[in-house]
Amino acid sequence: MSVEATGIPNAEALYQQAPCALLLINEKGLILEVNQTFCQWLGHTREQLIGTRKLQELLTVGGRMFYQTHWMPLLAMQGFITEVKLDFLTSQGTVAPMVLNAGRREHEGQVLNAVSAFIVADRMRFEQELLQAKRQAEDALQRHVVLEHELNRQRELAVDRALFAEQMIGIVSHDLRNPLQVVSMAAQYLRSQDMTERQDTMLGHIGEATTRSQRLINDLLDFTQARIGQGLAVSRAPIQLDRVVAAAVASLRLLHPHREIAFSASDEALFCQADADRLAQLLGNLVSNAVTYGDGASPIDVRVSAAQGTVEIAVHNVGNPIDETQLSTIFSPMTRGAEAGREVRSVGLGLFIVSEIAKAHGGVVEVVSTAQAGTTFAVRFPAYASGGH
Template identity: 25%
Template sequence: MEIQALEESAEELYEHAPCGYISTLPNGTIVKVNQTFLKWTGYSREELLGGKRFQDLLAVGAKIFHETHYAPLLQMQGAVEEINFELVSKSGRPLPVLANTVQKKDEAGKVLLHRTTVFNISDRKTYERELVLARKKAEEAAKAKADFLSMMSHEIRTPMNAIIGLSNLLGQTALSSQQHKYLQILQTSSENLLNLLNNILDFSKIEAGKVSLEEKRFNVRQLIYGIFHGLNVKAEEKGLAVRVEIDEQVPAWLMGDPVKLGQILTNLLGNAIKFTEEGSVTLAARVREATPEAISVDFHVSDTGIGIAPDRLAHVFEEFSQASYDINLKYGGTGLGLTICQKLLEMYGSTMKVESELGRGTTFSFPLRLKRAQGEEESTGPAEYLSDSQILRGVRVLVAEDNSVNVFVVSQFLRKWGIDFEVVENGHQALEKLQQRTYELVLMDLQMPVLSGYEATYTLRNLPDERFRRLPILALTASARPGLEERVDLAGFTDYVGKPFKPDELFAKIAQYVTLPAPPPSPKPLPEEKREPPTAAVDEALPPPRFSFEKFRAMAEGDTQGLLELSTLALGNTEQCKHDFQQALEERDAEAFEFHAHRMKMTLELLQTHALWAALQKGRSLLTNGTWTPDRSHAAVHAIHQELDALIAALKEEVRTVSACLPPVSEPLARPQPVQHP
């Protein structure tokens, strides 16, 4: 009786288990099924055991999967697990299930049966649909938030552009001491408001996943000292000592994202100065580990300021959180700066740590692993032009802007720099003007009536005239919408300038994209009897050279023999690169062209060969933008050779002139000793 009761209990467990059980022949014919499976599908036992196959219960897509994947896999492995099928019940209602099947074989290895366990996953599918729907709603909410912040950014930045621009202009007028004080307060408040806006937008971009790390060559020492000089003014106003300590083993040139690293260090150093009333602030960079390919640097920012209470240390990296309510009242801020820094470091696989003692100071630190940069040092770009505010005099610029206040601000600066400019109010007028007159650069607002800046630029780039594809077009935008860079690039803009802009930033952008005329050479006066005039052939065949020997001669520091050596080396390199550039262009070898340009960059920067750099840039664009043709390549080679020939002729004249200034060989020269810098 006990054995019989046990067998009945086992049968009951089989019939009413929380999962379905079916047994089928190798061809899929169902030979046994439990009550749970019958309940789910709505069939009677007689209906299923009367010749129905398991695959007959499957939806169309599941039947295909059964034949192409399930059956072959079961035959090969002898078992399959967690296969997702969709059954069709007797009423036609779909039933999502997970099936686990194992083969039952006899002693000879012949397959007798397939035993399948079926789990009903209807609830799980419902949860998955709810999760997908919730995710979709969250993404829509995030997009709505990003759109709202973008719209508010544009609305706020437009009047901010006027406030900051007019403040700069007002500072250039005669003011009383009291007016100057009011102006300083206005400028400080404007900068604080702009920083607040930028922090909120940066946080929004990071949250939306629209921020990525770049990897480009940068001078880390230059970056650190630039941040130091930018913030040291505020420290001096408070009487604080700011120290920069850079380990000698830290290489000058590394690969990374200087903008993101600069943002982190600027935030930390700015906070340290902000929360320190007396004492000092230190920014240090020390090598943790170095290999031939990469280097790990520990960055520390320490201060002797107010410190952070122990119970608040764990919360300083939380968004919209500050060390205390009193700090917010006294110092202001959003509590987003450290959160943004931490999230940027997470993108590098790093994290920030904080150590602090209330009333005695705070230290923020983080490690960063960066690749070493290869090759020679690069110049810092267009900043070299900023020392001469009239270098842009005569440059022809078209301004497309519909906001009268913005037009006034931009016009004041362009007029000050001697730029020949015209203003139009919409993209349609801009297209008409550009086809009527030649301009060297366009400042194009994105949001304008009649025809937007996007539409006008896209239309212009598709006109048949080649000059419209080469024309530099800078977008003027007060928007900070995630993905703006991609949209601007797709429309055909060369670059963009954010509003409100600083005068130096706008100046540098214009200087970067126009071909600047170099000042004429101004050689040092030499005795008439030692001058040798250049040959008539050179004078008649070549245009006036567009370069300057001023920096070149300054490098020699009055050493005539050194200047001769420098000139001779430059002459040899310049003659060689004529062939190198031509070969790279004719063979469409962009990598070789870039290598030769990089190798010559220091020499050409010293000689201020702006026209040659412009010709090289056009050659580079043929190789990188997919616009290479034999005719264009020939024209680019001709333009490069024309500038190089002028430079070579001038270098030969320089060598002859300097040689004539040297004393006879019998009179030994007293070469000046190099200065030993600590």
């Protein structure tokens, strides 16, 4: 089958319309042959180039310098050059970047250089976009490093401020004990004297105030110890839990004479290992919470029980349920209820201390609060420490 029959262009047409520029130059760069593609790219005719122009004359100033100092010496030395980028000037004065390959050959005693070239304008734009994206990424990374450094600095400052505040709480709370003890001793002495009914009432208020202040100081000291140290210290010893809790409830009845506090325990004697003073403190905080937020007309129920090596202390009260949004943070420090109409306020450490005491005994504290059933705080911990009985 002949070429004409198949409709395939002849070799000359393929050469002239090749997708790359094809040139033939002599040792001095004079253009001896060129295809139509190169002419179209630069806006010249073949007649304007062949035998009249040198390849280097079509380059930018920088391209001419490279051609003279690198291109020709390297081509003469090794006989070929691959993928060298040079900028050509078009007839309109614009720049046409091209990548060139060249090979040296001899023909009838004459040295000739065959050159092929490809327009790389799109490639350059892509490379410039990549370079710009790289610079933007580096700038973003630098900004991120600066912001991270500033964030770390602010975090360190916040930690220092928090530590300082907690240390100050501990120091102030400790120093407040002495004047309160003086007030308490003076009130006890005055009670032994003949007092009028009004004076006796006022001394009662002084006693209640000093008791509340002492409990607040204890909470602040425990908070400081828990946050700065390694948790609350407990001294576990064998106790009969129902008797310890019953004695604590009796003291709480004196502290809250206007509230009914009921106590119950399971039939069996509840022996365990625990810190009796810490459990009394835990119970005091739970009952105080029930007094503050519970229904004043309904009793507060305190119950102790045991099951499968675990003991439980539960405090229940009737009243408005705890908002669901507060349940997840109710045992966090400085968290408190904000029920309208309440006159009693605290710094919000009571339930945090309860949680820390439970943890110190290897246990947990949980709360269930609904409108129908009321609110129950339950503290559960192992009856005996690991390895102890």
